[in-house]
Amino acid sequence: MAGSMSEAMTWLGPAESGQSLPAGAPQWLRDKQQAAIQQLSSMSVPHRKMEIWRYADVNRLQAQMTAENAPELPTPNAVDHTVIVVSQQGIQWHSDQPDWLTVEPISQMAAADWQDVQPQAHPSEQGMVVLNQAGLHGGVFLVVAAEQTNPAHVVELIYVHEGEHWLNLRNQFKLASNCQVTIKETHVGDRINLVSHWAVGPGAQVKREVTSRLQPEAMLVQFDHMELADGADVRAMHQRSNGALQHHQRQVQFAGVGAKYVSGSINKSILNNNICDIVNVIHNQKNNRSEVTHRSIAKDQSQIFNNARALVAVGADQSEIEQDLKNILLSADAKIFSKPELEVYADEVVAAHGSTIGALDEQSLFYLQSRGIELTQAREIMIESFEQEAQVC
Numbered sequence: 024m025a026g027s028m029s030e031a032m033t034w035l036g037p038a039e040s041g042q043s044l045p046a047g048a049p050q051w052l053r054d055k056q057q058a059a060i061q062q063l064s065s066m067s068v069p070h071r072k073m074e075i076w077r078y079a080d081v082n083r084l085q086a087q088m089t090a091e092n093a094p095e096l097p098t099p100n101a102v103d104h105t106v107i108v109v110s111q112q113g114i115q116w117h118s119d120q121p122d123w124l125t126v127e128p129i130s131q132m133a134a135a136d137w138q139d140v141q142p143q144a145h146p147s148e149q150g151m152v153v154l155n156q157a158g159l160h161g162g163v164f165l166v167v168a169a170e171q172t173n174p175a176h177v178v179e180l181i182y183v184h185e186g187e188h189w190l191n192l193r194n195q196f197k198l199a200s201n202c203q204v205t206i207k208e209t210h211v212g213d214r215i216n217l218v219s220h221w222a223v224g225p226g227a228q229v230k231r232e233v234t235s236r237l238q239p240e241a242m243l244v245q246f247d248h249m250e251l252a253d254g255a256d257v258r259a260m261h262q263r264s265n266g267a268l269q270h271h272q273r274q275v276q277f278a279g280v281g282a283k284y285v286s287g288s289i290n291k292s293i294l295n296n297n298i299c300d301i302v303n304v305i306h307n308q309k310n311n312r313s314e315v316t317h318r319s320i321a322k323d324q325s326q327i328f329n330n331a332r333a334l335v336a337v338g339a340d341q342s343e344i345e346q347d348l349k350n351i352l353l354s355a356d357a358k359i360f361s362k363p364e365l366e367v368y369a370d371e372v373v374a375a376h377g378s379t380i381g382a383l384d385e386q387s388l389f390y391l392q393s394r395g396i397e398l399t400q401a402r403e404i405m406i407e408s409f410e411q412e413a414q415v416c
Contacts, residue, residue: 026067026068027063027064027065027066027067027068028063028064028066028067028068028150028153028154029060029063029064030068031063031068031084031085031150031154032060032063032154032157032158043056043158043159043160043191044056044130044159044160045113045128045130045160045161047130048130049130049134051134051137052130052134052137052159055137055156056156056157056158056159059153059154059156059157060157062153062157063150063153063154063157066147066150066153067147067148067150068081068084068150069081069084069148069150069151073145073148074145074148075144075145075148075149075272075299075301076148076270076299077328078299078326078328078360079268079270079297079299079328080268080297080326083242083267083268083297084242084244084268086240086267087187103173103175103176103177104118104176104177104179105118105119105120105121105124105176105177105178105179106118106179106181107126107163107178107179107180107181108181108183109161109162109163109180109181109182109183109192109194110161110182110183110184110190110212111160111161111184111190113128113161114126114127114128114161114163121171121176122168122170123167123168123170123171123202124165124166124167124168124171124178125164125165125166125168126163126164126165126166127163127164128161128162128163128164129159129161129162129163129164129193129194129195130161131164132164132195136164136195136197137195138195138220138222140152140218140220140246140248141248142246142248142272142274143274143276143303143305143334144274144303144332149246151216151244151246151270152218152246154191154216155191155192155193155216155217155218155246156191156193156218158189158191159191159193160190160191160192161192161193162192162193162194162195162217163180163194163195164194164195164197165178165180165194165195165196165197165206166196166197166198166199167196167197167198167199167202167204168199168202169199169200169201169202169224170202171199171202171203171204172201172202172203173203173204174203174204174205174228174230175205176204176205177205177206177207178204178205178206178207179206179207179208179209180194180206180207180208180209181208181209181211182208182209182210182211182212182215182217183211183212184212184213184214184215185212185213186213186214187213187214188214189214189215189216190212190214190215190216191216191217191218192215192216192217192218193217193218193219194217194218194219194220195219195220195222196219196220196221196222197222197224198221198222198223198224198227198229199224199227200224200225200226200227200252201224201225201226201227202224202227202228202229203227203228203229204227204228204229204230205229205230205231205232206229206230206231206232207231207232207233207234208231208232208233208234209233209234209235210233210234210235210236210237210243211236211237212241212243213238213240213241213242214241214242214243215242215243215244215245216244216245217243217244217245217246218245218246218247219245219246219247219248220248220249221247221248221249221250222250222252223249223250223251223252223255223257224252224255225252225253225254225255225279226252226253226254226255227252227255227256228255228256229255229256229257229258230258230259230260230416231257231258231259231260231416232259232260232262232416233259233260233261233262234262234263235262235263235264235266235269236262236263236264236265237264237265237266237267237269238265238266239265239266239267239294240266240267241265241266241267242266242267242268242269243266243268243269243270243271244268244269244270245269245270245271245272246272246273246274247271247272247273247274248274248276249273249274249275249276249284250276250277250278251275251276251277251278251279251282251283251284251311252278252279252282253279253280253281253282254279254280254281254282255279255282255283256282256283257282257283257284257285258285258286258415258416259273259284259285259286259287259415259416260286260287260288260413260414260415260416261286261287261288261289261300262288262289263288263289263290263291263298263300264290264291264292264293264296265292265293265296266296266298267295267296267297268297269296269297269298269299270299271298271299271300271301272301272302272303273286273301273302273303274303274305275302275303275304275305275313276305276307277305277306277307277308277311277339278308279308280308280309280310280311281310281311282308282311282312283311283312283313283314284304284311284312284313284314285313285314285415285416286302286313286314286315286316286415287316287317287318287413287414287415287416288300288316288317288318288319288329288413289318289319289410289413289414290317290318290319290320290327290329291319291320292319292320292321292322292325292326292327292357293322293323293325294323294324294325295323295324295325295326296325296326297325297326298319298325298326298327298328299327299328299330300317300319300327300328300329300330301328301330301332302315302330302331302332303332303334304331304332304333304334304344305334305336306333306334306335306336306339306342306344306369307334307336307339308339309338309339309340309341309342310340310341310342311339311342311343312342312343312344313333313343313344313345314344314345314347314415315331315333315345315346315347315348316347316348316412316413316415317329317331317347317348317349317350317361317413318349318350318409318410318412318413319348319349319350319351319359319361320350320351320353320406320409320410321350321351321352321353321354321357321358321359322353322354322357323354323356323357324354324356324357325357325358326357326358326359326360327350327358327359327360328359328360328361328362329348329350329359329360329361329362329378330361330362330363330364331346331348331362331363331364331376332363332364332365332366333346333364333365333366333374333376334366335365335366335367335368335369335372335374336368336369337368337369338369339368339369339372340369340370340371340372341371341372342369342372342373342374343372343373343374344365344372344373344374344375344376345374345375345376346363346365346375346376346377346378347376347377348361348362348363348376348377348378348379349378349379349409349412350378350379350380350381351380351381351382351383351406351409352380352381352382353382353383359380361378361379361380362378363376363377363378364376383402383405383406384405387405388401388402388405391404391405
């Protein structure tokens with residue numbers, strides 16, 4: 024696939040003519056959309072020579088879809104559970120709104136609250152991020168107040184989209200100082216291009232749970248930028264399976280000192296699924312810690328790419344980094360590419376990284392079978408144990 028990203032506007036239906044924003048969207052947001060449309064003309068459509076798309080089947084981005092059953096929406100399973108459905112039609116509340124939570128459509132936020140998202144790694148290859156703004160349909164501006172200190176309360180965003188055209192959603196999260204909250208995101212849409220900006224305040228404690236279990240032809244492209252202030256503590260858990268293509272990038276930046284970011288990913292691919300999981304952590308302040316753990320399992324003719332990168336800037340002493348990428352192949356035709364990276368320009372840094380790719384241990388399988396466990400069940404036990412290593416929240 025080659026050509027200018029301007030051609031990709033045809034993937035968005037009405038966004039091709041710059042009419043994707045809802046009626047009543049402010050002029051400042053329309054101006055940003057037009058600027059992004061102009062920027063697309065100087066960018067290339069994703070292709071396999073790009074570093075961030077090297078292991079992705081980019082031809083699927085514009086593949087035709089056949090009719091699929093409408094996705095089934097999850098339902099709240101606890102009293103302390105706030106559910107918001109986000110789609111091209113806007114936002115819908117499926118529970119009461121707590122006093123400490125403010126959620127409004129992204130098109131209604133004030134210009135002063137808007138935060139641009141600037142990818143630091145391979146910016147010339149980030150056409151899908153620019154396309155998100157050029158063809159923006161909607162999204163949410165979510166604010167959690169400082170008085171929320173009950174981490175058991177779950178705020179769940181469910182992203183829904185049905186149709187052959189791409190839906191561009193832009194979210195912005197503002198989490199106040201010392202708040203405690205769990206935010207869950209569930210993807211059930213057909214083709215969604217999602218960009219999110221997270222501002223985590225000083226001392227905030229955040230649990231983030233992301234689940235994307237897609238239908239066979241569905242696709243999800245996601246870019247997250249997260250900034251952690253002094254003493255912020257974020258634990259993020261990502262679980263992904265199915266879909267024709269999933270391409271995830273997370274950019275984490277420490278904006279203060281004494282903060283901690285812990286991320287776990289479980290990637291499971293079957294048939295000919297294609298999953299890319301890229302994490303870029305930028306240590307540009309002193310005394311911060313990041314931990315990235317991936318556990319990936321590929322079967323049939325599917326493919327997974329794992330990349331964990333940590334950049335430690337000059338002067339960012341007392342940084343601590345840990346990267347642990349482990350992968351299991353369940354068939355001869357499955358492929359996994361795994362790449363941990365450390366780029367360190369500071370002294371007094373503690374850093375460790377590692378990556379393995381292999382099959383289920385035959386001796387362990389034999390041991391379980393010798394205890395009367397059937398082979399299929401033995402495999403399931405070992406896979407579940409493997410996945411548990413990445414459970415961080």
